[in-house]
Amino acid sequence: xxxxxxxxxxxxxxxxxxxxxxxxxxxxxxxxxxxxxxxxxxxxxxxxxxxxxxxxxxxxxxxxxxxxxxxxxxxxxxxxxxxxxxxxxxxxxxxxxxxxxxxxxxxxxxxxxxxxxxxxxxxxxxxxxxxxxxxxxxxxxxxxxxxxxxxxxxxxxxxxxxxxxxxxxxxxxxxxxxxxxxx
Numbered sequence: 001x002x003x004x005x006x007x008x009x010x011x012x013x014x015x016x017x018x019x020x021x022x023x024x025x026x027x028x029x030x031x032x033x034x035x036x037x038x039x040x041x042x043x044x045x046x047x048x049x050x051x052x053x054x055x056x057x058x059x060x061x062x063x064x065x066x067x068x069x070x071x072x073x074x075x076x077x078x079x080x081x082x083x084x085x086x087x088x089x090x091x092x093x094x095x096x097x098x099x100x101x102x103x104x105x106x107x108x109x110x111x112x113x114x115x116x117x118x119x120x121x122x123x124x125x126x127x128x129x130x131x132x133x134x135x136x137x138x139x140x141x142x143x144x145x146x147x148x149x150x151x152x153x154x155x156x157x158x159x160x161x162x163x164x165x166x167x168x169x170x171x172x173x174x175x176x177x178x179x180x181x182x183x
Contacts (some may be wrong), residue, residue: 017174019134034156038121040157045119046083047073048112054085054148056099056125066096075110076137079153083108083121084128086137097148100125106150109158110183114169116160123152 036084051069068074068085076084085108087097094161100106101106104145110119126149134143163169 004027021116022106030145036137036153037079038152038153038155039079041157042121043077045112045117046075046110049110049119050074050113051111052085053109053111054096055109056096057103058099059102062099064095070139072138074137076133076147078160079150082132082151083123083152084137085148085150086134087146087148088139089146097127097146100127100148106148108132108150116163116169118158118163120156120158121150121152122154122155123150150172161177 013022035042050072050076051067053065053067055065057113068088070086074086076086081101104124106123106125108119108121108123110121117157127146128149129146131143133147133149134145137144137147
């Protein structure tokens, strides 16, 4: 059994000024790359992505990050500021969906396997069950039960440093690697 870790308050960073003093100033390029809509490059990235993670939080601040995946292009671009993510069957915990009802702020991280950049999208989500929208997101003649519609407020490409440091796309996954099994 591991010994419980205790935070030493002497070394806790508790305010933004203390945090920022540890780092160099943000590069102007990093600030300028943040957009308020889905430009052509962001749209193309989304169309090529078979996978995203969605971050949500309930009103009490309890956070959740949930994976979403489907065939390439599964996220529907409705306009330059609106996306629709189909909600496919899963474990039915509904953590993400319940959080959106309480707090519509979401963060999305789009990933393309083998590509080191990621696309970050932040916005406000609404749960919808519009039959026409759901029908347009059918896979194998199966429409999702609902869609997470996101009004985009912030979009930017995230640099590849994390993927490069982790060598994620260089890893070889064997067929015998441990897998997560439902209990």
